[in-house]
Amino acid sequence: MPAYDSLLASITTDAVSARDVFDPATGELIGRAPLLTSAEADAAVDRAADAQAAWAALGHEERSAVLHRAADAVEAQSEALAQILSREQGKPLNGPNARFEVGACVSWLRVTADTPTPTQVVVDDGSDYAELHYRPIGVVGAITPWNWPMMIAIWQIAPALRMGNTVVAKPSEYTLLSGLALIAVLNEALPPGVLIAAPGDGGIGAGLVANAAVGKIMFTGSTATGKKIIEASAGNVTRLTLELGGNDAGIVLPDVDPEAIAEQLFWGAFINTGQTCAALKRLYVHDDVYEAVCDALVEVASSMPMGIGLDEANVLGPLQNAMQFDVVDRLVEAARRSGARVLLGGDPKRDQPGHFYPATLIADIDPTNDLVVEEQFGPVLPIVRYTDLDEAITLANGLDVGLGASVWSADRDRARDVAARIEAGTVWINSHGGVHPMIPFGGVKQSGYGLEFGVDGLKAASVPQVING
Ligand code: NAD
Numbered sequence: 001m002p003a004y005d006s007l008l009a010s011i012t013t014d015a016v017s018a019r020d021v022f023d024p025a026t027g028e029l030i031g032r033a034p035l036l037t038s039a040e041a042d043a044a045v046d047r048a049a050d051a052q053a054a055w056a057a058l059g060h061e062e063r064s065a066v067l068h069r070a071a072d073a074v075e076a077q078s079e080a081l082a083q084i085l086s087r088e089q090g091k092p093l094n095g096p097n098a099r100f101e102v103g104a105c106v107s108w109l110r111v112t113a114d115t116p117t118p119t120q121v122v123v124d125d126g127s128d129y130a131e132l133h134y135r136p137i138g139v140v141g142a143i144t145p146w147n148w149p150m151m152i153a154i155w156q157i158a159p160a161l162r163m164g165n166t167v168v169a170k171p172s173e174y175t176l177l178s179g180l181a182l183i184a185v186l187n188e189a190l191p192p193g194v195l196i197a198a199p200g201d202g203g204i205g206a207g208l209v210a211n212a213a214v215g216k217i218m219f220t221g222s223t224a225t226g227k228k229i230i231e232a233s234a235g236n237v238t239r240l241t242l243e244l245g246g247n248d249a250g251i252v253l254p255d256v257d258p259e260a261i262a263e264q265l266f267w268g269a270f271i272n273t274g275q276t277c278a279a280l281k282r283l284y285v286h287d288d289v290y291e292a293v294c295d296a297l298v299e300v301a302s303s304m305p306m307g308i309g310l311d312e313a314n315v316l317g318p319l320q321n322a323m324q325f326d327v328v329d330r331l332v333e334a335a336r337r338s339g340a341r342v343l344l345g346g347d348p349k350r351d352q353p354g355h356f357y358p359a360t361l362i363a364d365i366d367p368t369n370d371l372v373v374e375e376q377f378g379p380v381l382p383i384v385r386y387t388d389l390d391e392a393i394t395l396a397n398g399l400d401v402g403l404g405a406s407v408w409s410a411d412r413d414r415a416r417d418v419a420a421r422i423e424a425g426t427v428w429i430n431s432h433g434g435v436h437p438m439i440p441f442g443g444v445k446q447s448g449y450g451l452e453f454g455v456d457g458l459k460a461a462s463v464p465q466v467i468n469g
Pocket of ligand 1: 143144145146147170172173200201202203204209221224225228244246277278375377447448
């Protein structure tokens with residue numbers, strides 16, 4: 001049996017409590033994912049709690065070695081994982097999509113394994129001596145969305161395991177097979193009970209937050225769900241890392257070469273067909289280069305093939321689900337009705353299977369239009385014209401979210417000055433959305449709190465303890 005079929009068969013089920021999974025590009029049934037009851041999810045937490053002390057006792061060196069073995073296992077099954085991801089999430093194998101996502105899982109596991117333990121001597125002045133240590137929390141609940149279902153799961157699982165916690169991981173109900181396949185492969189290398197999947201809907205996630213044996217929730221998803229988790233966390237003072245929604249702005253200064261930046265701009269916005277938290281979701285372009293940037297973007301966007309993920313030629317895929325298609329459709333229609341100029345796309349073929357929405361560029365749009373101020377989470381970019389940089393910065397900062405942002409200029413120093421005035425967790429210069437396992441990542445305002453990646457990410461997956469004396 002090919003690797004894809006045997007991995008898929010190992011995680012699908014004929015149990016009664018299960019959900020049919022359909023390919024978002026074709027509508028075809030691809031598997032049946034098991035669902036846990038609340039009692040089963042609580043039992044998973046108990047098993048993870050039982051396994052935690054022995055896992056913590058292994059020490060950093062041994063746990064790092066295990067994480068490398070887990071990375072080896074993902075590497076060995078990378079093509080099968082990419083195919084499951086592509087069929088269930090919809091993202092193509094090629095481009096910054098499925099193979100890229102599985103590759104990122106391997107790098108994050110390895111870099112997290114090798115990141116130095118964040119222990120430090122904070123005072124040593126002859127009369128006082130104090131060390132700051134980072135200890136395991138216990139059981140970590142890892143709750144993920146459907147857009148990058150493997151990579152985001154690893155962002156939570158790898159630091160949590162590395163710091164001596166055990167993990168109960170709840171994949172999104174829209175991408176259960178991707179989450180289950182990844183966890184099955186990781187478990188080839190991990191001791192039993194250290195990482196347990198809890199497939200289910202939001203109710204299973206809420207159960208993890210309410211469970212007193214879960215010491216920390218690492219959550220990535222919408223701001224609306226994040227707010228519910230904050231309220232529910234009060235019961236047990238559960239620790240939280242919240243990576244929530246965004247509506248990233250990009251500001252293009254008048255000194256750019258439009259053709260030179262067009263491809264980077266395109267991928268900043270259209271990576272994963274726009275279904276990315278820190279994608280460029282609204283672009284402010286100076287009047288001097290406005291038409292040239294629009295033309296260059298149309299040229300790049302028209303050359304990008306969209307279609308079924310398993311077709312090697314494609315780099316853009318369908319939206320993952322009908323709900324997201326409807327959000328994108330509604331926002332584009334609102335923009336069109338307002339008199340904005342549709343440069344490209346905006347005309348989905350509704351009589352064909354799959355949740356395909358074409359790459360869409362919208363110019364001359366009012367900065368208060370819903371397509372600009374709401375998170376579209378799809379392959380659509382509104383392009384706002386500006387003449388006064390201060391006004392563009394005010395518009396960029398005008399929303400209640402602040403995940404990422406970008407500034408585009410031939411003058412790096414000038415771009416850095418503008419970046420310093422933008423309210424966002426990360427501001428990229430002449431690119432948008434790139435992440436690195438050693439560079440801290442997190443949002444400000446209602447995009448959440450807490451950092452992931454690197455030493456800060458390890459600290460976030462542990463509790464500080466001072467040894468004084
Ligand atoms: P979502 O909030 O609907 O769901 C995310 C997860 O939370 C799912 O697993 C869901 O089952 C679970 N959930 C739902 N209700 C819950 C509850 N009451 N308690 C606990 N868990 C619950 O988000 P989504 O639609 O899957 O993902 C898209 C959103 O995620 C977008 O807003 C996007 O910007 C955001 N996102 C943010 C980041 C980031 O790093 N900041 C990354 C990716 C996606």
